[in-house]
Amino acid sequence: MIATASTVVFFGVLVFIVVNAPGWPRFQEAFLNGPIFGDSLPKLVSKFWVNVQLFLMAEVLILLFGLLLAVLRSLPGPVFFPLRLLATAYVDMFRALPGILVILMLGLGIPALRIEGVPKDEFFYALVVLTLVYSAYVSEVYRAGIDSVHPSQSAAARSLGLTQLQTMRYVVVPQAVRRVIPPLLNDFIGLQKDTVLVSYIGVVEIFRETQILSAATFNFTPYVATALVFVVVTIPLARFTDWLIARERGRRNAGGVRVPSRRSRMFGRLA
Amino acid sequence: MTAALSVQGLYKSFGELEVLRGIDLDVVEHEVIALIGASGSGKSTLLRCINLLEPIDAGRIVIHGEEITAKGVKADRIRRRVGIVFQAFNLFPHMRVIDNITLGPRKVLSQPRAACEAEAIALLERFGLADKASDYPDRLSGGQQQRVAIVRALAMQPDVLLLDEVTSALDPELVAEVLNVIRELAGGGMTMVIATHEMGFARDIASRVCFLDDGRILEQGPPAQMLSDPQQPRTRQFLNRIIEAGRL
Numbered sequence: 009m010i011a012t013a014s015t016v017v018f019f020g021v022l023v024f025i026v027v028n029a030p031g032w033p034r035f036q037e038a039f040l041n042g043p044i045f046g047d048s049l050p051k052l053v054s055k056f057w058v059n060v061q062l063f064l065m066a067e068v069l070i071l072l073f074g075l076l077l078a079v080l081r082s083l084p085g086p087v088f089f090p091l092r093l094l095a096t097a098y099v100d101m102f103r104a105l106p107g108i109l110v111i112l113m114l115g116l117g118i119p120a121l122r123i124e125g126v127p128k129d130e131f132f133y134a135l136v137v138l139t140l141v142y143s144a145y146v147s148e149v150y151r152a153g154i155d156s157v158h159p160s161q162s163a164a165a166r167s168l169g170l171t172q173l174q175t176m177r178y179v180v181v182p183q184a185v186r187r188v189i190p191p192l193l194n195d196f197i198g199l200q201k202d203t204v205l206v207s208y209i210g211v212v213e214i215f216r217e218t219q220i221l222s223a224a225t226f227n228f229t230p231y232v233a234t235a236l237v238f239v240v241v242t243i244p245l246a247r248f249t250d251w252l253i254a255r256e257r258g259r260r261n262a263g264g265v266r267v268p269s270r271r272s273r274m275f276g277r278l279a
Numbered sequence: 280m281t282a283a284l285s286v287q288g289l290y291k292s293f294g295e296l297e298v299l300r301g302i303d304l305d306v307v308e309h310e311v312i313a314l315i316g317a318s319g320s321g322k323s324t325l326l327r328c329i330n331l332l333e334p335i336d337a338g339r340i341v342i343h344g345e346e347i348t349a350k351g352v353k354a355d356r357i358r359r360r361v362g363i364v365f366q367a368f369n370l371f372p373h374m375r376v377i378d379n380i381t382l383g384p385r386k387v388l389s390q391p392r393a394a395c396e397a398e399a400i401a402l403l404e405r406f407g408l409a410d411k412a413s414d415y416p417d418r419l420s421g422g423q424q425q426r427v428a429i430v431r432a433l434a435m436q437p438d439v440l441l442l443d444e445v446t447s448a449l450d451p452e453l454v455a456e457v458l459n460v461i462r463e464l465a466g467g468g469m470t471m472v473i474a475t476h477e478m479g480f481a482r483d484i485a486s487r488v489c490f491l492d493d494g495r496i497l498e499q500g501p502p503a504q505m506l507s508d509p510q511q512p513r514t515r516q517f518l519n520r521i522i523e524a525g526r527l
Binding site for chain 2: 160161163164165166167168169170171174178179182183186
């Protein structure tokens with residue numbers, strides 16, 4: 009009751025202030041123009057399909073490449089040091105660089121080399137760049153998952169004679185992936201929105217189309233329409249992620265693990 | 280008789296902490312060794328070293344005449360021959376019981392799935408767990424989980440089975456079912472090294488009891504003599520504490 013009342017009052021006051029602002033009529037004309045909204049929305053939605061394609065394809069590639077990076081970083085022992093170093097350098101590098109810079113440098117730079125056989129398609133570069141950048145983040149999520157699998161699981165697998173890679177593949181990674189699905193989805197909410205960045209290398213997707221329509225009508229309403237499209241698509245995904253996290257927490261509290269591992273400190277990582 | 284397992288001059292430290300300080304132990308085939316001693320005396324570490332889960336600092340470990348700690352020996356190949364069962368079971372929670380058991384035979388020995396499963400079912404039946412084959416580990420009681428863990432180790436048909444305080448994490452009423460499994464294995468001639476706090480059990484099934492103290496085997500002998508008439512003061516002290524706790 010109190011929550012409902014306070015919410016109504018709060019938003020009521022907010023709307024009152026905005027609607028009575030001196031610039032409200034001009035604002036309405038520039039941002040909330042009904043006819044322009046009706047005109048631009050179908051065009052925007054049709055271009056949004058490009059973002060969706062980009063997002064879906066990139067997601068598959070990121071899941072695979074990110075996992076590869078995480079597994080490389082988690083391989084113990086001196087033999088794998090060069091691979092670990094390489095993967096670590098990669099992840100550091102791509103997390104350090106602003107995504108928009110990578111998109112501009114690779115998306116414009118590589119085609120400029122005019123190497124025979126290298127594709128010129130902007131969509132291709134958009135896909136590659138998003139994969140490169142996001143894999144660095146996603147690999148860290150995977151790695152957190154891999155680290156969260158208790159070393160005693162590896163010990164049990166190795167004691168059966170499984171190799172390091174078999175242990176990763178059959179025992180550690182399957183458990184790790186289950187645990188990190190919610191944070192992975194969280195990263196994909198970010199990816200979904202960052203698909204607009206590739207408009208800077210000439211991919212005509214929803215944001216590029218928004219700019220075109222806005223320039224043609226001297227009006228900002230298309231931006232509002234585009235914002236609406238993202239909100240409608242992203243919020244359900246965010247809710248779904250929260251639901252998964254809550255379910256996961258419920259499961260953990262219900263207690264899958266029964267054994268107090270008083271010995272756990274002795275199960276040091278496998279050398 | 281040739282030794283099924285021979286540990287010679289084994290040293291192991293974790294950083295500054297010296298855990299094993301010159302262990303010598305020969306185990307002949309079909310022998311059951313009970314390792315007793317206080318927590319921190321090195322029992323678990325010794326078993327983990329024999330399974331090559333821990334690299335050793337000095338000494339040799341020989342299994343059926345083959346030095347497994349020699350340079351260039353593939354640890355994965357040795358681990359197939361040495362089974363280990365842990366205190367905390369360490370079953371794979373994302374796999375059904377049957378898959379837990381067949382993972383090793385399928386992936387390490389490359390046997391066909393059907394044969395592995397038939398083998399696994401036979402083992403589960405032998406230990407009264409046949410109806411649990413399709414369950415996930417978290418549906419099982421601690422005692423059942425530990426019996427599955429033993430079956431998982433047996434499925435690799437190891438030469439030697441190492442048991443690391445396998446009843447210490449169990450509720451008291453579940454201890455017997457696990458001990459019965461081990462008793463049956465001992466009766467079947469399985470060569471075993473058992474780290475345990477169950478002194479009564481050690482007296483029943485061990486061929487020899489070894490008392491570990493501060494990283495060394497201080498005293499060893501037949502269970503009756505070791506548990507009732509130990510020679511070393513440290514052993515007597517340890518056993519007195521066990522008796523005070525009502526565990527012997």
